[in-house]
Amino acid sequence: MKSILIPLVVLIVLALVPVLIIKKKRAAFERSQLDAMQDAGKADDAGQADEVAVSESPDLDVSVADVNENPDVLDKLLNKFNKVFIEEQAYLDPNMTMEEMASRIGTNRTYISRIVNMKYGVSFREYLNTLRIEHAKKLLMSEPNSSMVSISGRCGFYGANQFIRKFREMEGVTPTVWRASRRV
Numbered sequence: 001m002k003s004i005l006i007p008l009v010v011l012i013v014l015a016l017v018p019v020l021i022i023k024k025k026r027a028a029f030e031r032s033q034l035d036a037m038q039d040a041g042k043a044d045d046a047g048q049a050d051e052v053a054v055s056e057s058p059d060l061d062v063s064v065a066d067v068n069e070n071p072d073v074l075d076k077l078l079n080k081f082n083k084v085f086i087e088e089q090a091y092l093d094p095n096m097t098m099e100e101m102a103s104r105i106g107t108n109r110t111y112i113s114r115i116v117n118m119k120y121g122v123s124f125r126e127y128l129n130t131l132r133i134e135h136a137k138k139l140l141m142s143e144p145n146s147s148m149v150s151i152s153g154r155c156g157f158y159g160a161n162q163f164i165r166k167f168r169e170m171e172g173v174t175p176t177v178w179r180a181s182r183r184v
Contacts, residue, residue, distance in 0.1 A: 078115045080105045091131040092156045098124045132156045133170050136163065140179040148175055 084090050084104050093100070098109045101124070105112075116124045136155040139146060152163030167175045 074115060074118070077105070077107060077111055078119055081112065081115055086131070089135075091128050092135065092154070094153075094156045094158055096128060096156065128156075129166055129170065133167055136167065136175065137178070140175055141182060144179065144183070151175070 081101070085101060090096060090101065090104065098112050102109045102112045113124055116122065116127050120127050122130070132155045136151055139151045139154065143151070148160040148164060152158075152160045155163065157163035157166070164174055167173075167178070171178055173181070
């Protein structure tokens, strides 16, 4: 019995090592992409005067210096972000990007990235997908006869395959398995 168990454990460990390495590399790549995007935003800001307006609306007319020195300014941006992104459910828009969200609240992607990272501790894309998957889970439970195609479209995904892949990545199982496990 022990002679079978040891090689089995070794085989499982060897199978998991590449998966963990890929996940670690993917996370490092995503962090580097985020850093590059933030650096590009800083470079854009540095090339302009410190009087760059973050918003066109009068109540959020702030400069780069204001955002860096005044936490109230970031709170205002966060409140506006939450109103549009969460309350108005902008995250369900399949065309939602950091740039699109910045445009909707009258700021730039650097500030969107900053407030999401500071408040939620994840990238914009991770937060977007988390909200979409949470919405999908509600639909999966409240509409047991809805198809994956229907649910994926109403959650901001371009198609069922993208939705199923992201759901499995975040929840560890497919939406169908997740739904079935909740019915019992």
